[in-house]
Amino acid sequence: MSMETRRIRKVLSGNHAASYAVKLANVDVIPIYPITPQTTIVEKIVDFVENNEMKAEVIHADSEHSAMAAAIGASASGARVYTATSSHGLLYMYEMIWWAANARLPIVAGFVTRSIGPPWNIWSDHNDYLTLRDSGWIMFFASSAQEVFDMTLQAFKVAENPRVRLPVGVAWDGFQISHSFEPVELLRQEEVDAFLPDPRDIKPLLNVDEPISIGNLPIATDNMMFRESIWRSMERARDYIKDVMNEYRALSRRNYGYLIEEYKAMDAETIFITMGAISGDAKIAVDKLRENGERVGLARIRVIRPMPVTDLVRLGRIANNIVVIDRNVSMGLGGILAREIKSIFYDFYVETPTYGFITGLAGTEVSPEDYIKIYRMVLDGEVEPSTNIWYYHGGVMK
């Protein structure tokens, strides 16, 4: 075959992998406001537009709140829309985050996780992104630059499905993914065009020939019915996301699993549950422990909303111990993933001891040796099942 049928491989950062996906998805409108570590996504997109490699309207907003407001307006008029932010930018955008979901707008956004100050910190933890979890956004979480590229393309297809019609967030860790460079294989333009729907086929919310008003005051029961319709779409999305990921897997020949990625979990007695960039180090720990005959495995959460309930219950039934690694904390309760997983286990009568470790906050390291230490603490009975075991790099319990 000729050269044009070959896919391009480039050394890209996680952020630039997102920029290339946005370019190939032929996004129409990109409202932006800069914040570290997100900024290089939109810088690259602006390069594409300025060099005429991409035809899109870039709106330089005066804040993240305005950026999402512009995204809402553009999406309501039928445009394909992308924006991105981090940390304080996400919090400043937060009112409009809910507006986008409640108005059923298929916006796709990149969220590069960064801890929230003060004290000032540009490094990753997941509390910023996890503020979306009750809002009606579908939430993906990537763990490599390649997966950022792949998930961003999948996000448009999921968001725009008429039976879903919800905004989709794709998150990845600041610096560990966003500014780390690695080889990424891009799909060809024809492949992306065939994979994604034509945005012109989507019926826009705003149409001058059929004027409606959005966000008016309905009676309370109707208002509650809107919420329930979002709930039902989110439930339907669980299967549809799997379909989209399956189709993409056949196209790309890359396999990450679906809502979760399992690594040597099938026969494991102890299963780590992780999310994001720190999952790779956990896989190395799994390999090292298995060399010593330990039956240990890993499940990496790729989709947080809708929550992968069935997968988690199945893993809970396989294992003797579940060890959840939370790079976040809900103050006054515990690690968010551990708390949610425990509540799911309760629904399904899963009584497997579940240990929640809070670690990696503010960008602190979580190395393979840390996972091995955590594993030993659980197996040697040094800790009780709880969702708030604070663990610092190197094994220090402060």
Next chain:
Amino acid sequence: MIEIRWHGRGGHGIVVASDLLGEMLLEKKLYTLSIPVFGAERRGAPVMVVTRINNRPIMKRSAESNPDIIIVTDRHLVDMVDVTNGLKKGGLVVINTDEFDEELSSIFKDFKVAYVNAVEISGKWGLKLSGLPLVNIPLLGALIKATNLVNPDVGERVLRKHWKGDLGEKNASVFREAYEVVKIVDES
């Protein structure tokens, strides 16, 4: 897996140099991962990059490292940062210095050292940023000579592709000159 740890200061261009090394190794179908580590986002502050090279996908993203190679962009960094921390026995040090004096010789006594006057080379070819000679690309040339990681012709081609025109020529020239003049001493 080969691990390289770059020690520099904000503005020295070690992030760019590490990314370009990944680009050079792409043709060999190797997996690379280049992880930047810095405190303040400020010019002049000590910064670090960890480059991992492997023939399989790289899972490790924590910055903790036991490098095979360290690269030091400024000899005064050795007074501020424990640059050889975790460096494997008999490992390689690539350093920008005008002379390999007794102090450096004693600090690096257990290692192989490749040294080059990167400031002089970049200054000669006019490769400067804000008036200061860029030391990243000469050090990349010195690294390639000391390790044979890639053919230097591939290195020059990647630099000419990354920076078009005159800037590409300047980068390729300092890369080639450093490759040719780097001195290697084995202290281990």
